[in-house]
Amino acid sequence: MAFVNENYFKLSPSYLFAEISRRVDAFKKANPQKSVVRCGIGDVTEPLPQACIEALHKAVDEMAARETFRGYGPDHGYDFLRHAIAEEYRARGMSIEDDEIFVSDGSKCDCANFLDILGTGNRILMPDPVYPVYADTNVMAGNTDVSFLDGTLENGFVPAPPKEKPADLIYLCFPNNPTGAVATREQLAAWVDYARRNNALILFDAAYEAFIRTPGIPHSIFEIPGAETCAVEMRSFSKNGGFTGLRCGFCVVPKAAMGRRKDGKAEAIHPLWSRRQSTKFNGVSYPVQRAAEAIYSAKGKAQVSGLTDFYMENARLLGSALKANGWEFIGGVDAPYLWVKCIAGKTSWDMFSYLLEQAGVVTTPGSGFGAKGEGYFRLSVFNSRANIEDVCSRFADLAKA
Amino acid sequence: MAFVNENYFKLSPSYLFAEISRRVDAFKKANPQKSVVRCGIGDVTEPLPQACIEALHKAVDEMAARETFRGYGPDHGYDFLRHAIAEEYRARGMSIEDDEIFVSDGSKCDCANFLDILGTGNRILMPDPVYPVYADTNVMAGNTDVSFLDGTLENGFVPAPPKEKPADLIYLCFPNNPTGAVATREQLAAWVDYARRNNALILFDAAYEAFIRTPGIPHSIFEIPGAETCAVEMRSFSKNGGFTGLRCGFCVVPKAAMGRRKDGKAEAIHPLWSRRQSTKFNGVSYPVQRAAEAIYSAKGKAQVSGLTDFYMENARLLGSALKANGWEFIGGVDAPYLWVKCIAGKTSWDMFSYLLEQAGVVTTPGSGFGAKGEGYFRLSVFNSRANIEDVCSRFADLAKA
Incomplete structure (x- = not known):
């Protein structure tokens, strides 16, 4: 058996x-x-943006004619969408390349699946309270060295990096679910600094970035210099475009982000995630990717x-x-x-x-x-x-x- | 790091x-x-069936109005689709319940992800030649006890169960990719018998069942009595409905299918797969599920x-x-x-x-x-x-x- x-x-x-x-x-x-x-x-409760509805109808019509039909798409997402996403990062001053964007069917899947490419023996840090998927997927993967950082009204539910304790993998989510807290540039910079000093990797969940209204609050971990060596970022179209029922998100994996082998040798994360997604995933529905692209139109x-x-x-x-x-x-x-x-x-x-x-x-x-x-x-x-x-x-x- | x-x-x-x-x-x-x-x-190269195109347009229109908008769907698939799929099994004489159907974004994902709920130390059997994903995902999961069964012109690329060697997990795919071979009822029954004698689990990939033309060739492993205790089946809308670009498939996990704990205690597979999918997956795009439902219309x-x-x-x-x-x-x-x-x-x-x-x-x-x-x-x-x-x-x- x-x-x-x-x-x-x-x-x-x-x-x-x-x-x-x-x-x-x-x-x-x-x-x-x-x-x-x-x-x-x-x-979400409100209907999809009209631009997305139009893009969906158009893509469905394409699927109805041999000349415009699309079969298997690229595992990592269509170039038109990867480019639109990366351009948005570049427009905000971050040097993200198109092929550092991996289109997925949602942030929950990405943050859960990311543990596939990580090994055993990692020391893991996450805040408490926390999105239950971070904790549950670590239990499923057999990761037992999980520490929680206390969120309190005093620290505004933005725990600072621990002074003594080194970690290998850190979960951060800002704007936060469930607390609604956001991290300032200085607070995120402290985390990037901590990650770089400890050679740790940050899984940054930015699913709610579209709700940031206060000027100066970072929308992305990659607004912090050096984050590209120690962080990956998950984003979703669920909450900005209302795609909870359509299913599309993406993961930004910079080529400079590193993990390590058991012998200590540094290894880039990017080719591992690329191989994981090619082998275990078959890309996102074509009409949905066209709807996601429409989010980047004027x-x-x-x-x-x-x-x-x-x-x-x-x-x-x-x-x-x-x-x-x-x-x-x-x-x-x-x-x-x-x-x-x-x-x-x-x-x-x-x-x-x-x-x-x-x-x-x-x-x-x-x-x-x-x-x-x-x-x-x-x-x-x-x-x-x-x-x-x-x-x-x-x-x-x-x-x- | x-x-x-x-x-x-x-x-x-x-x-x-x-x-x-x-x-x-x-x-x-x-x-x-x-x-x-x-x-x-x-x-596939041909456009989607017109019934699917109409279902897609209708579902997209539903997403455009607050009254009919759908957000997060059920993780395991909408009832309307699980029911349509299970009815089709029941119409062919198999007693599959609606909640034994798990809708997914494709068979590749299902057969890859299924290893998540299995433990270490399993003895694995698969044919050679084989769909590379079966082998690669076992390497990724660290499963080293993988044996290959030789496909030859003599056995029609339908290897028989080995006489001596017990296994815990068996990959079978009929109609087969890449060889196009199909298994007769007797050949499948021999595999079910072998699995039951060895308490093994069969992962049955039936992605190409819609192409079977010869009367009497089983379309599903569940046509073999007793298979519900030792098999799960993966199917896809990719090749029958041409959904390679839309992304939808499903996995049939009978409640009677068992694995075991390290101490030998039998454990049902169904609640484990249910938990895996709830935690790491967020369901399939709503319009795509409506398109899949349309495949079951007259x-x-x-x-x-x-x-x-x-x-x-x-x-x-x-x-x-x-x-x-x-x-x-x-x-x-x-x-x-x-x-x-x-x-x-x-x-x-x-x-x-x-x-x-x-x-x-x-x-x-x-x-x-x-x-x-x-x-x-x-x-x-x-x-x-x-x-x-x-x-x-x-x-x-x-x-x-």
């Missing part, structure tokens, strides 16, 4: 969203007359700005409501999440139940993102305006009551 | 198609007046039959041309590949050069698929009718010369 991967039995059950559903269903059954608004999920950029502005207005409304109630929070300025401190004495799940029962608002308990998420909850701005206004007035009613 | 996966350095360079390109380019440069026809690549089925009939007529034409030349081959009856014996004394690459230089026809050297592929070449039927007729007349001219 085939041996199975024993590491899977070390995973904690993935119960967060299942438990939320269970509790919401129970509440609705017990209170059929009360309405419930969901404000916890990180999935019309596409304007429409994406419209979308992210819409969600950030939701963030402003939610933030005002929280402030009016005297609730402490971070995020919502350069990120589509608000990270809210629970009312004194309440755990994340207490607060979840309180908001569900008293206001009919569904949130995400912070403890679902790690031990340091306990005592917080996450609000998502991905919602219709009507729902957000409804949540704000429910919060106001709660304060009055 | 992050340790890299040492196993990647044990991979042989993936040079087959690169070397073909290099030689074709050199020939064209030296002989600019000669025309060249490619007849080696397994990529119109879609008729159009897919039209497509596969078209390619199988190409196979018939190529087969007649080979016979007229007295060239020995198998395949092309129930599969879109013809596997041709080289002219006596010629290696696969000798024959490649001979056909390129004398006839301007590009083929795929059999040695690219393993040691036992030496002395053969692969012809693909995925081409326009005009190109296939051109190849046939070039072969005829070669015989006259």
Whole structure:
């Protein structure tokens, strides 16, 4: 009988969203007359930008005629898309080459699959709270030397590099999911400096960069000089273009980024990722790549700005409501999440139940993102305006009551 | 510095198609007046079925309006598609449940990713010649106990299970790439019997099942009683619906299929694959899943039959041309590949050069698929009718010369 991967039995059950559903269903059954608004999920609600819709229709028509039909695409993405992406980096002063862009079907896949090309024995650092996929995929890969860096209100949920502890692999995500925190140039530079001193590799998740509004906040790790030797960056079209249902993202792997062999010899990461993707992946759907390309057109950029502005207005409304109630929070300025401190004495799940029962608002308990998420909850701005206004007035009613 | 996966350095360079390109380019440069026809690549050439085109346009329009927009889909595929796929199995008498279907972005990814949920120490069996991904992904995963079963003209490139040697994991692909061989019910039953006696797991690649024309040849491993305890099956919409550029396939993982823990305890494979996909994958593009669903409609089925009939007529034409030349081959009856014996004394690459230089026809050297592929070449039927007729007349001219 085939041996199975024993590491899977070390995973904690993935119960967060299942438990939320269970509790919401129970509440609705017990209170059929009360309405419930969901404000916890990180999935977009607004339709795709028109430029993407047009590009999709056009690409589908191409697939309908022999002369323009496209079969297998390049494993690493079509040149038209890799070029458009790299040009955007170059326009912002970063020297990224077209063939350092690897188009994928999403950031979740990229950050999970990246461990394929890494070996055993790595010392891994990640923040707490954290996107559960970083931790779970390390458990699956059998990586046991995983340390967590405490996020706190005091450090603004941007932990500084540790003074003593060296690491080989570091997960960073800014703007952050779940906290909505962003890192300043100085904070990111400290991480790049730490990585270079320790010869560590940074996996930088920039899925939410399109929501940055504060001037000077870096949109990419590659805005920090030297990062190209010690970092790879994952980005996604899920949240800027609303591609959560279309599936497209990319990974930037600079040719200068290095790992090492067991004997200490340095090895470039780029050819390893290239081989991984060629062997285990067959590229992204052609119409979807045309839709992603459209995001870089003048019309596409304007429409994406419209979308992210819409969600950030939701963030402003939610933030005002929280402030009016005297609730402490971070995020919502350069990120589509608000990270809210629970009312004194309440755990994340207490607060979840309180908001569900008293206001009919569904949130995400912070403890679902790690031990340091306990005592917080996450609000998502991905919602219709009507729902957000409804949540704000429910919060106001709660304060009055 | 992050340790890299040492196993990647044990991979042989993936040079087959690169070397073909290099030689074709050199020939064209030296002989600019000669025309060249490619007849080696397994990529479809005909446009998508109209039912799929209509489903794609409709789904794209849904993505353009808030009321019908779809964000994140279920990680394992939409119910509408899982149900349509499972119904097709049930209609053919196999008791596959909807939630035993896992929709993916292609069979290459599935057969590569499946090793994620398997452990170390497995004894692995695969035929030679073989689809290179099976072998390469095992090298990447550090699996060193890999045995090859010799395919020969005598066994029709359908090796029988070994008498003595037990295995834990077996790769089978029928209709076969590259040889075009198919397994009879008795041959598959012998493999299922071997797997059950040895408690082994079969990874069955049925990507080409739509090309089977001979009555009685199984389309699925699950036509063999008991296979549900010892097999998973990968299928693809790439070759039946021409989805090589759209990207969609699926994996059938019966709940009864078992692996084992190190202590010998049996463990179901289904929850492990479910967790793997939920954690590392985010589902397939919504419009693409609607296109896949359309393949199961009455119109879609008729159009897919039209497509596969078209390619199988190409196979018939190529087969007649080979016979007229007295060239020995198998395949092309129930599969879109013809596997041709080289002219006596010629290696696969000798024959490649001979056909390129004398006839301007590009083929795929059999040695690219393993040691036992030496002395053969692969012809693909995925081409326009005009190109296939051109190849046939070039072969005829070669015989006259």
